[in-house]
Amino acid sequence: MKLKFTKMHGAGNDFVVFNGCDQDINLTTAQFRFIADRRFGIGADQILIVEKTEKAGIDFRYRIFNADGGEVEQCGNGARAFARYVTDFKMTSHNPIRVETKAGIIELFIENNGTVTVNMGKPEFAHARIPFDANGLKGTPTGDDTVWPLFLDNESVSQEIDISVVSMGNPHAVQVVRNIDEAPVASQGPLIENHKRFPNRVNAGFMEIENRHSIRLRVFERGAGETLACGTGACAAAVAGIRRGLLDSPVTVKARGGILEIAWNGYGHDVMMTGPAVIVFNGEIDL
């Protein structure tokens, strides 16, 4: 089966995008993993499939699959890539663009300077909806947030960290670190991602506070490992920092692959994220 694809990235978080409107995309978990493989396949953190939808006033939906082949609810950088894709390939002339995702309908704005602004909706803090199992844990009120102790242990790690938990449609556990370059992303990331207190696993954020309007962020993503940027992770970190009284909106999030701007005016308000979305090349793969 020959499939046309487009390679894209948003601040270095990279995607393989398939147009499911003009070709039938039915892939197995093994095929998703092959496509995402950086040596044997094309290479990507996530795979996006753009499809038509019948919902009133909505033309498209996109589905997101992590490099491990699992389908997930939301992808902030992927949302921007979707907007760039349907605009540049003249699949729509709308701006803003409303699109259906597993996490719900979101709205995307193509800015004059080529960046894309996404209304990511409202953050979710209810543990049952993250989901996060705090049973038996004693949380510490921190500003408007509560941080939770998470005990990490394996043959090489045995330590307790304090996390904020928040969902942007997908689950995030965010901790503050003193120095992002020395953060134990590789050692702690997998332990947090697969921690038993996150029944659906979790994206693990490590943020260094630069000042009240700027952070440096690294994210060990669920199903993909450390990525150069994580859009929902940037939203989650900014929201957690604002709730903890460490940050004020807007927040500049400096990821290793680029910069994302996050704005959130507090409870009841949507999170707005602005950042780049780039088409790298088009190709065809024989699966």
Ligand SMILES: N[C@H](CCC[C@H](N)C(=O)O)C(=O)O
């Ligand atoms: N790994 C994430 C999905 C991709 C999110 C990230 N690439 C973004 O830009 O938000 C998860 O399993 O929830």
